Amino acid sequence: MVNIVDRRLNPKDKSLANRQRFIRRAKRQILDAVRDVSAKRKVTEVGHGEEQIRIPSDGLQEPSFRKDRDTGTRRHVVPGNKEYHAGDRIPRPDGGGGGRGSGGSPDGEGEDEFQFTVSRDEFLDLFFENLELPELARTQLSKVEQQGIQRAGFSVTGSPASLNLTRTMRNSLSRRLALRRPKREEILALDREIDRLERTGKDPEGLRELIRQREALTRRSRLIPYIDPIDLRFNRFVPVPRPISQAVMFCLMDVSGSMTEDMKDLAKRFFMLLYLFLERRYRHVDIVFIRHTHIAQEVDEETFFYSRETGGTLVSPALREMERVVRERYSPAEWNIYAAQASDGDNTPADNPAVVQMLEEVILPVCRYFAYIEVAEERGWESASDLWEVYEQLVAAGHPMAMRKVKKRADIFPVFQDLFTPAELRA
Amino acid sequence: MISHFESDARLLYTGPDWDYRLVRKAFDAIERIAVDEMGLNPYPSQVEVISSEQMLDAYSSMGMPLFYRHWSFGKHFARDEMLYRKGMTGLAYEIVINSNPCLCYIMEENTMTMQTLVMAHAAFGHSHFFRNNQLFKAWTDADSILDYLDFAKRYVSECEERYGAGEVEKILDAAHALMSHGVHRYPRRQPMNLKREMERERERRRFEEQTFSDIWRTLPKRADEDGDEDPNGDARRRSLGLPEENLLYFLEKRAPKLAHWQREILRIVRVVSQYFYPQKQTKVMNEGCATTVHYAIMNRLHETGQITDGSFMEFLHAHTNVVFQPEFDDRRFSGINPYALGFGILQDMKRICEKPTDEDRRWFPDFAGNQDALGTWKTAWAEYRDESFILQFLSPRMMREWRLFSVLDDADDDELEVEAIHDESGYREVRRALAAQYDLARHEPDIQVVDVDLTGDRRLILEHRVLDGRLLEERNTLMVLRHLANLWGYPVSLVEVDPRSEDLLNAYEDVEPDLRLA
Known part of the structure; x- marks a missing residue:
């Protein structure tokens, strides 16, 4: 007797453990590939859905002793001879003969690239491995609460707006059935019968009896109301504290003439990482782009990265613009606010006191974290920029703020990692 | 009308949908034909229904239902999955495991006709081959392979816990690289008993622990022991069992620096490699046998009115795809299809048994016209592997039909030379060259x-x-x-x-x- 077993309900993803091992192994290549892919995307598009990536296969080969295809002699026996005779000489076909004969490795080895799909979660996990929101922000994070309301069953009292019709009508129906409230159709049928008898005038005895019945039914249905206060049910809500699960990220960038395209590209990469990182933490992430020269303006992403402006450089207007947006749209009680500023460090010296004041009094108190990235080209000499000096004092004063210098593309990820690696892991 | 009713009663199923009752009914009908009529001798079967995702899972770990973990399997899975999702490859209809009972996976997406075909193919065709072929008898132990793999999986994961996944990965990487050189090519006296292997493993370890004595290490060496009395090193080589072609075996036994668990992992990889060694040598025969069996059984089911004309047509469609062999200049050509070659030779043998020509009598005096195709097949299935099978049974007529020709490819020559074609003077040479193509010893x-x-x-x-x-x-x-x-x-x-x-x-x-x- 044959056994027939249904294995379809067996746990799926039997190969998950193997996949994890593979991803760990290919980590470096995957990261490189993903970084290339992400450079072409919009900030908010990065890491959405599955990424199809190609990675170079070094470190992923499974070598074995095998014979070189380009030495010695081989014989191939193939079907489909049309015109050849023994002794004919034919030119060697291109491309190694289209896999003729015994050659051609079955497992696709020898390819220099390996193509496959990583899921969004796998990608983000790799990308942000070991990264955490900074200690400071995290403790605040756990405290941040919002009063939410949550359904909590039903109650017999409540406001009319929260009346639960289904429940109420169910109660009403069962009460009416139990107490035998006369149905409307019954009364109507009786009415018709009475009407008929009255018109024909035949059976006065029966008519009287019917009228009596009719009165009894009417009385009964008046005594037993269609909906009684006892039937009413209301949805009950209780207030619950709920951590805020939405964040807004402000991208501030100096777009004055001194910022080159390269510098903007660096800044874009940083913003992108920050966005991805926040998105992994919060259910909903808004993003606000504010560009500034000597005036500041909230713009869309396209304009932010790709349009050129000329003008002087003042930082405080950007901060003021940010403050305006926060005030209008993002109440700090409901949103976790993050800010990332990218600049080449220029600021009109006269503006510095205003910047410090804005940051200390308005911006930093509402921000979870303020990251400042100074994108600088190699200048050959190291001198602190105007902003750098100003911000250094703020950091020293213990504000939730971090600052790093970035010079080339390859610096971005390390700097990011550095900013968000918990202190205990940093050693 | 009555006859129509009768024939309906004999039908195993009518629609495309399957359920357990129908699968069982079809299996029993196939078994009656395969065992009672054809006299096949397969292992008892266990049919397991799986989803396409599970099929992909099984693909990635060499088709085995349980296997130790390694990143390379994840890599294969990633590639197979992508190819499948893009529609570049289909999935196999079945996977069959050489074990006792013979595990036979069928996919839930298949129609009832496909399930019938797959069961005939795997549970009777492959299973008969596994059970009766000499190579498998000598080299694999179907009774305990699943137990051994279970042991291997547990052992490897224990090692990962104890010594770290990275260390285990290094050993497995190295062992996999040598896998094709981890087999004994020449059979020993008795078949290996994998259960006993496991026990012996435990005993070895216990013995080593019991007899360990640190004091031996401290004994001073005698001077005359260092003297070189063996200038040619013959005795040394002999004592090391050299030359040795089973590299994994040699390392497991002789490598000076390996820890016990590392040797054990080498051993696991070696045992797995050995288990697959017969399968590598019998691709053509194995698939040929299974395809021939399912072809015979499906025809018989149709003849006896147990399947409808519709499902027979469906079967023929699937079967034709399986045994399709494009010619060398076709875009679809990617080498010789083992299903097509195996099935072709076996059908040709049947013809030779039943209606031989003079040429056949000359070439195959042993069995031409013996009117016992089934018996001839069974002997071939039991006694041959791909190389010897082709060398023995590929007929001139078959070579003509396939228009086979042999090309010499010399790397130093910028042209290829046609050495022999399907004509009187070339038959033997073409046949020899094709057989050599399936000779692992020449290949590896x-x-x-x-x-x-x-x-x-x-x-x-x-x-x-x-x-x-x-x-x-x-x-x-x-x-x-x-x-x-x-x-x-x-x-x-x-x-x-x-x-x-x-x-x-x-x-x-x-x-x-x-x-x-x-």
């Missing part, structure tokens, strides 16, 4: 451990005996040698020599181990 490089420099730097010396002037591919070879050196713990050299003239053709000098694996 012949590499042996020939010596160990025990008195010097403990260098391990390998030798590749070059066949047809075909050297090893350099990049791969260097990577494998690095793995080998890591396992051995000391430098490894490889020389490539011409077996006839003993000339040195190429040499890889002293590949050093990474010190990581100390």
Whole structure:
């Protein structure tokens, strides 16, 4: 007797453990590939859905002793001879003969690239491995609460707006059935019968009896109301504290003439990482782009990265613009606010006191974290920029703020990692 | 009307949908034909229904239902999954495991006709072959392979916990690189008993622990023991069991620096490799046997009115796809289809048994016209492997039908030469060349451990005996040698020599181990 077993309900993803091992192994290549892919995307598009990536296969080969295809002699026996005779000489076909004969490795080895799909979660996990929101922000994070309301069953009292019709009508129906409230159709049928008898005038005895019945039914249905206060049910809500699960990220960038395209590209990469990182933490992430020269303006992403402006450089207007947006749209009680500023460090010296004041009094108190990235080209000499000096004092004063210098593309990820690696892991 | 009713009653199923009752009914009907009529002798079967996702899972770990974990399986899964999702490849209709009972996976997406076909193919065709072929009898132990794999999986994951996943990965990487050189090619007396292997493993370890005594290490050496009494090293080589072509076996037994668990992992990989060795040598026969069996059974089911004309047509469609062989200049050509070749030869044998021509009588005096195709098949299935099967049974008529021809590809010549075609003077040569194509010994490089420099730097010396002037591919070879050196713990050299003239053709000098694996 044959056994027939249904294995379809067996746990799926039997190969998950193997996949994890593979991803760990290919980590470096995957990261490189993903970084290339992400450079072409919009900030908010990065890491959405599955990424199809190609990675170079070094470190992923499974070598074995095998014979070189380009030495010695081989014989191939193939079907489909049309015109050849023994002794004919034919030119060697291109491309190694289209896999003729015994050659051609079955497992696709020898390819220099390996193509496959990583899921969004796998990608983000790799990308942000070991990264955490900074200690400071995290403790605040756990405290941040919002009063939410949550359904909590039903109650017999409540406001009319929260009346639960289904429940109420169910109660009403069962009460009416139990107490035998006369149905409307019954009364109507009786009415018709009475009407008929009255018109024909035949059976006065029966008519009287019917009228009596009719009165009894009417009385009964008046005594037993269609909906009684006892039937009413209301949805009950209780207030619950709920951590805020939405964040807004402000991208501030100096777009004055001194910022080159390269510098903007660096800044874009940083913003992108920050966005991805926040998105992994919060259910909903808004993003606000504010560009500034000597005036500041909230713009869309396209304009932010790709349009050129000329003008002087003042930082405080950007901060003021940010403050305006926060005030209008993002109440700090409901949103976790993050800010990332990218600049080449220029600021009109006269503006510095205003910047410090804005940051200390308005911006930093509402921000979870303020990251400042100074994108600088190699200048050959190291001198602190105007902003750098100003911000250094703020950091020293213990504000939730971090600052790093970035010079080339390859610096971005390390700097990011550095900013968000918990202190205990940093050693 | 009545006859119509009767024929309906005999039908196993009508629609495309399957359920357990129908599958069981069809299995029983197939069994009656396969065992009672054809006299096949398969293992008892266990039919398991799986989803396409599980099929992909099974693909990635060599088709086995349970296997130890390694990143390379994840890599294969990632690629297979992508190819499948893009629609570039379909999935196999079935997977069958050489075990007792024979595990036979069928996919839920298949129609009832496909399930019937698959069961006939796997549970009777493959299973008969596994149970009766000499190679499998001598080399694999169907009774305990699943238990052994279970042991292997647990052992490897225990090692990962104890010594770290990274360490285990290094050993497995190295072992996999040597996997094709981890088989004994010549059978021993008795078939291996994997259950006993496991017990012996435990005993070995207990014995080592019990007899361990640190004091032996402190004994001073006697002076005369150091003297070199063996200038040629013959005795040394003999005592090490050299030359040895099973590289994994050699390392497991002799590598000086490996820890016990590392040897055990090498052993696991070696046992798995050995288990698959017969399958590698019988692709054509195995698929030919299964295809022939399902073809016979489905025809018989149709003849006896147990399946409808519609499902028979569906079967023929699937069958034709399976045995399709594009010609060499076709875009779809990717080598010879083992299903087509095996099925073709076996059908041709049937013709020779039943209606031989004079040519057939001349070429196959042993069985031409014996009117016992089934018996002839069974003998072939039991006694041959691909190489000998083709050498023995490929007929001139078949070569003409396939228009087979043999091409000589000399790397030093920028043109190919047609050596022989399907004509009177070429039959034997074409046949010999095709058979050689399926000879693993010609296919895989012949590499042996020939010596160990025990008195010097403990260098391990390998030798590749070059066949047809075909050297090893350099990049791969260097990577494998690095793995080998890591396992051995000391430098490894490889020389490539011409077996006839003993000339040195190429040499890889002293590949050093990474010190990581100390």
